[in-house]
Amino acid sequence: MGDAEQKENAGGVDSLIADIQKRITDAFEIFDNESNQTVDVREISTIIRSLGCVPSEAELQDILAEIEEEEPTGYIRFEKFLPMMTKTLMERKYKPQPEDMILKAFHVLDQEGKGFLLAEELTKYMMEEGEPFTQEEMDEMLSAAVDPDKGTVLYKDYASQMTIDEL
Structure with a gap:
């Protein structure tokens, strides 16, 4: 594969990641009522489902454990949510049943x-x-x-x- 092809493939991945991150950002912002880059922890399942993922209740608890602060505040910060959700969508996890x-x-x-x-x-x-x-x-x-x-x-x-x- 030549350099041009590698760049084109990398550009496609970068573009996909940018699209996914925009979707995540838009969904998060709907629930960021105070526009302070946080959402109520109780809204996370709604945001995740709005992005086309349907984790089980146990999987949802695992997600929350991964992104919650060490001392739970009742809020989830965007900077922790974005990388976890980007990875989830890139790996096509929690997809609904056909x-x-x-x-x-x-x-x-x-x-x-x-x-x-x-x-x-x-x-x-x-x-x-x-x-x-x-x-x-x-x-x-x-x-x-x-x-x-x-x-x-x-x-x-x-x-x-x-x-x-x-x-």
Whole structure:
């Protein structure tokens, strides 16, 4: 590979990193209410998810442990968040499941093969199995997933809403 090719490849990586860092900065600034390069630690999961990452609760705790101050202040500083999140996005960690995997999960829950789940069924599964959803998370999910006329979740439609297009 010649010098020109190496420079071009390096330029592509630099450009990708610059794009990623701009996305991270923009997302962080939305929650930096006091414009002082910090956000409330409780907002970090929202920022991370807005960037297309869906870590589990345990993974989220690991992230927070990595970027929190030694003496926790309740705030996360941008200078600690940016390098960790840049690395996370470059390594494509915590990516959401593809649509076909989400559909398979719904098929397992829909044992009768009806093509839908009742809101009550979905609530039971999501709040009692695995990493249980909180009531607030469940309400948010149902507001997006449930057909208001029938009270059902047509999961084929909902699975496509749950996937995030690659940037």
